[in-house]
Amino acid sequence: MSCVIVVGSQWGDEGKGKIVDLLTEHAEVVVRFQGGNNAGHTLVVNREQFIFHLIPSGILHSEKKCLIGNGVVVDLEVLLQEVTALRERGVSLSPANLAISERAHLILPYHKHLDLSREAAKGKNSIGTTGRGIGPCYEDKVSRVGVRMVDLLDREVFQEKVRENLKEKNFIFEQFFKVAPIDPEAIFQTFLPLADFFRPYVANVSLLIDEAIRDGKNVLFEGAQGTHLDVDHGTYPYVTSSNPVAGSVCAGAGLGPNKIQAVVGLVKAYTTRVGGGPFTAELTDDTGLLLREKGGEYGATTGRPRRCGWLDTVVLRDSARLNGLTHLALTKLDVLSGLKTIKICTSYACAARDLHQMPALLKDLERCRPVYEEMEGWTDSLQGIRRFEDLPPAAQKYVRRIEELVQVPVGIISVGPGREETLTMGNPFQE
Numbered sequence: 122m123s124c125v126i127v128v129g130s131q132w133g134d135e136g137k138g139k140i141v142d143l144l145t146e147h148a149e150v151v152v153r154f155q156g157g158n159n160a161g162h163t164l165v166v167n168r169e170q171f172i173f174h175l176i177p178s179g180i181l182h183s184e185k186k187c188l189i190g191n192g193v194v195v196d197l198e199v200l201l202q203e204v205t206a207l208r209e210r211g212v213s214l215s216p217a218n219l220a221i222s223e224r225a226h227l228i229l230p231y232h233k234h235l236d237l238s239r240e241a242a243k244g245k246n247s248i249g250t251t252g253r254g255i256g257p258c259y260e261d262k263v264s265r266v267g268v269r270m271v272d273l274l275d276r277e278v279f280q281e282k283v284r285e286n287l288k289e290k291n292f293i294f295e296q297f298f299k300v301a302p303i304d305p306e307a308i309f310q311t312f313l314p315l316a317d318f319f320r321p322y323v324a325n326v327s328l329l330i331d332e333a334i335r336d337g338k339n340v341l342f343e344g345a346q347g348t349h350l351d352v353d354h355g356t357y358p359y360v361t362s363s364n365p366v367a368g369s370v371c372a373g374a375g376l377g378p379n380k381i382q383a384v385v386g387l388v389k390a391y392t393t394r395v396g397g398g399p400f401t402a403e404l405t406d407d408t409g410l411l412l413r414e415k416g417g418e419y420g421a422t423t424g425r426p427r428r429c430g431w432l433d434t435v436v437l438r439d440s441a442r443l444n445g446l447t448h449l450a451l452t453k454l455d456v457l458s459g460l461k462t463i464k465i466c467t468s469y470a471c472a473a474r475d476l477h478q479m480p481a482l483l484k485d486l487e488r489c490r491p492v493y494e495e496m497e498g499w500t501d502s503l504q505g506i507r508r509f510e511d512l513p514p515a516a517q518k519y520v521r522r523i524e525e526l527v528q529v530p531v532g533i534i535s536v537g538p539g540r541e542e543t544l545t546m547g548n549p550f551q552e
């Protein structure tokens with residue numbers, strides 16, 4: 122039995138979906154533990170693309186169990202769309218292979234309305250959220266007025282909670298934001314049928330994980346977002362409202378830390394970020410545009426263009442520490458092919474200081490300038506390469522240098538979006 126966690130080491134979109142799908146081969150259970158449908162995880166299998174927002178990326182392996190943990194905030198309308206779309210594509214989906222925690226909090230229409238109203242009011246100072254209601258839903262959870270999956274299953278409890286919450290929310294909508302209020306009856310009309318549909322999927326996910334562990338099965342935990350979007354450890358306030366770090370698995374899925382064997386940190390071979398916030402190694406020149414076009418760097422959830430920059434090992438060293446990374450999975454190495462030289466950010470110059478960790482104060486971080494080391498690029502395409510030794514020597518050197526700077530071994534290298542376009546140098550479930 123092994124439990125392995127996959128987390129994003131940068132600002133999200135590192136390729137977690139692809140690597141989770143790949144590692145699912147070695148696991149019996151795949152679990153989402155935080156975030157919601159702000160996530161967009163892409164898999165390409167047999168040239169077919171799938172994008173998952175809530176359903177764990179192991180779902181294409183029909184015999185495996187996919188679980189949505191209590192730490193996830195669930196938009197049931199989106200989940201229903203995802204289930205329906207997958208079924209239409211021939212993926213079998215039933216309570217036999219998908220379960221949702223009874224304790225997971227629900228994203229309701231007033232959360233989205235609040236998210237969008239706030240962002241609009243902030244104007245140029247907006248966070249650039251995905252507008253999916255993530256922050257307001259987590260706020261309600263912590264304020265102890267949230268509505269959980271189990272509350273929805275009891276018609277009376279659900280209606281009472283929604284009515285009570287709307288008293289305060291509608292006051293804010295009408296009086297502060299000067300926008301339309303939300304009618305509770307419209308929510309009941311949408312959500313009571315959803316309760317009937319999802320009732321058989323609701324379970325005690327912590328118990329299911331415990332049973333799997335006791336049966337000697339391997340469990341894979343799928344992080345969403347990335348370490349530097351973490352509400353505690355990220356570039357606050359330009360972060361999401363959950364904890365994408367590995368430690369959050371225990372609270373967000375319901376198991377103890379002594380069950381975890383390995384933590385795989387997803388690293389894109391360069392850096393991207395969607396939305397606002399500091400980004401020290403950002404490239405606003407032609408190279409940045411080239412990375413965006415070549416890497417197809419457009420959001421899988423919102424379609425927004427992603428900001429691009431060189432690989433930043435200050436970001437990665439923080440991630441290695443914050444997550445206890447045991448392995449790195451390096452993705453999109455192919456995107457760098459053809460560049461004459463490649464830069465790696467090794468530290469930050471900040472008011473005559475050389476920083477090796479990211480400063481907590483936003484103003485300090487905004488003042489930081491990247492200190493780069495330059496490496497030789499490679500011209501050959503990486504298409505078809507499946508062994509480390511077959512990579513061009515300059516690409517091998519790039520990988521080795523990352524390992525040196527981050528002090529974590531690279532266990533997986535991805536050279537294309539397809540499941541098979543991968544070099545694996547070990548199995549995190551076996552080490």
Ligand code: GDP
Nearest residue numbers: 134135136137138161162163453535536537538
């Ligand atoms: P996630 O949110 O971490 O799962 O990542 P996204 O799915 O949002 O973004 C990653 C994008 O890169 C997707 O379009 C993937 O299909 C694609 N991708 C993943 N690995 C590779 C790779 O090694 N090379 C290339 N070219 N694309 C990749």
Ligand code: IMO
Nearest residue numbers: 133134159160161249250251345346361395396
């Ligand atoms: P995956 O799982 C990249 C970003 C948003 C915004 C900030 C807050 O696909 O890697 P939120 O809607 O969460 O309140 O927005 O976080 N963000 C992501 N960026 N990948 C993601 O998920 C993200 N989820 C949220 O763009 O800057």
Ligand code: MG
Nearest residue numbers: 134161162421
């Ligand atoms: Mg994504």
